[in-house]
Amino acid sequence: MVTTTPPSAGDIPRTHPLRARAVNAAEVRAMLALLHGLAPGDWSRGTACESWTVRDMTAHVVAQYEELARPWLLVGRAVLGRRRHPGLSPLHAHNQCQVEARRSAPPQELIGLLTRLGPRGVRAVERVPAGMRRRIPLSPLFPESRELAEDSMDFLARVLVSRDTWMHRVDICDAAERDLVLREHDKEVVGQVLLDLALGWSGPPVFLDLSGPAGGRWTLGRGAPAVVVQTDAVTLMRHLSGRPPVGSIECEGDPAATAAVDAARVPF
Numbered sequence: 241m242v243t244t245t246p247p248s249a250g251d252i253p254r255t256h257p258l259r260a261r262a263v264n265a266a267e268v269r270a271m272l273a274l275l276h277g278l279a280p281g282d283w284s285r286g287t288a289c290e291s292w293t294v295r296d297m298t299a300h301v302v303a304q305y306e307e308l309a310r311p312w313l314l315v316g317r318a319v320l321g322r323r324r325h326p327g328l329s330p331l332h333a334h335n336q337c338q339v340e341a342r343r344s345a346p347p348q349e350l351i352g353l354l355t356r357l358g359p360r361g362v363r364a365v366e367r368v369p370a371g372m373r374r375r376i377p378l379s380p381l382f383p384e385s386r387e388l389a390e391d392s393m394d395f396l397a398r399v400l401v402s403r404d405t406w407m408h409r410v411d412i413c414d415a416a417e418r419d420l421v422l423r424e425h426d427k428e429v430v431g432q433v434l435l436d437l438a439l440g441w442s443g444p445p446v447f448l449d450l451s452g453p454a455g456g457r458w459t460l461g462r463g464a465p466a467v468v469v470q471t472d473a474v475t476l477m478r479h480l481s482g483r484p485p486v487g488s489i490e491c492e493g494d495p496a497a498t499a500a501v502d503a504a505r506v507p508f
Contacts, residue, residue, distance in 0.1 A: 246447065246457040250438035252431045257370055259428065260398040261362055266425035267402045268358035271301060271409050274418065275351050282416040283347045288483045289408075294415050295347060296339045297408050302353045303338035304401055305361030317341070318381040331382045365397040373397060388507055389436045399432050400507075407481055407508050410474060414486060420474060422453040430454040430473050433480060436506050443500030450476060467493030469501055480506040 255263065275298060283295040292300070307314035314334075321333030328336065342350065365373075373394035378385035385391045388400075406429045413420045434448070438460050445461035447468045455473035459465065468491070469476075475487035482505055491498040 246459050248438065248462075249434040249448070249458040249460055250441075252435040252438070252458075254435065255398055255428060255432055257366075257398060260402070261366065263425045263428050264362045264365075264402045265359065266423065267405045267409070267429070268305070268354065268362065270421065270423060270425075271405055272351065272354060272358070273421070274409055274412060275347075275354070277418070278347070278412075278416055280347075285415040287411045287415045288478075289411065292339065294412050295350070297411060298347070298350045298354070299339045299342040299345065300335055301405055301408055302350055302357060303341065304404060305354065305358045308361030308397060308401065309357060309364040315381065329384060331384045334382070361401075368393075370394055384507070389439050403429055403432065403508055407477065410478065411483075422474075426454040427456070430477060431456075433477060433506050433508075434458055437480060437504060440506075441504075443504075444494060444497040446497060446501060448476070465493065465497075467491050467497035467501060480504060481508040 278294070283293065283298075285294050286292075287294060287297050289297060303313075303317075307317075317337040318330065318334045321328070321335075321337045322330060325333035325336055342353075345353070374390075374392045376393040377391045378388070378393060378396060379391050388395060390399075402425075406426065410420060412418070430450075438458075441460045443461065444466035445459065445463045447465035448458045448460065449468060449470045450456055450458070450473040451470075452472045452474060469489060470492075471479075471489040472487055475485075475489060478484075478486055479489060489501075491501055
């Protein structure tokens with residue numbers, strides 16, 4: 241019997257700019273499909289993000305794409321957030337200003353805005369050369385960005401926006417008790433999270449056995465795995481983002497390695 245060693249998550253290639261545009265566009269379509277199917281009562285449901293309803297979360301997603309097309313709004317809201325919400329981190333304060341900017345917008349208006357601004361934001365990214373985007377750091381506005389795999393506007397546009405929207409689609413499905421529909425692009429989003437996990441991994445070697453359409457088998461670290469992790473890929477993404485658990489993560493092996501998996505987080 242021939243056995244093969246699963247590939248290292250650290251060898252997953254970073255999303256190519258052309259692929260990033262397709263993933264971003266696909267995620268906008270997936271989010272819109274979900275929002276169109278919500279019932280009126282779903283919009284006021286609470287989500288995994290403290291104090292945010294489904295409506296608030298949608299306003300945040302709209303603003304993310306709006307700011308890709310109009311980057312001066314990102315800067316303005318970042319500055320306003322520090323003044324208006326000094327008790328929050330700069331990023332969370334900015335996000336709260338995004339929500340407050342459309343506090344009175346009804347659900348159908350938000351859907352219409354995402355329908356228009358989502359594709360516009362995706363297209364706007366390509367107007368700035370990738371080399372220039374890589375030279376624009378995010379940390380002057382959001383010091384938390386120093387924890388990212390790449391502190392750059394390029395990383396925000398190419399990886400983080402689709403990741404953020406994807407995770408919020410999971411949040412809305414959880415809140416509204418809807419089934420999460422996974423498509424071809426979801427595996428790319430999950431893969432980029434695993435890449436960032438691997439790049440920052442300093443724990444014992446781990447074997448990840450992730451089920452579901454966005455899953456796969458990967459290793460973290462080098463050498464014989466000290467722990468085997470079996471779970472659904474989406475369940476692991478919730479865990480890595482610091483969200484409350486939905487589903488179980490089974491770990492078999494060394495307790496220290498299991499503790500490292502329990503403590504693992506990736507910026508979303």
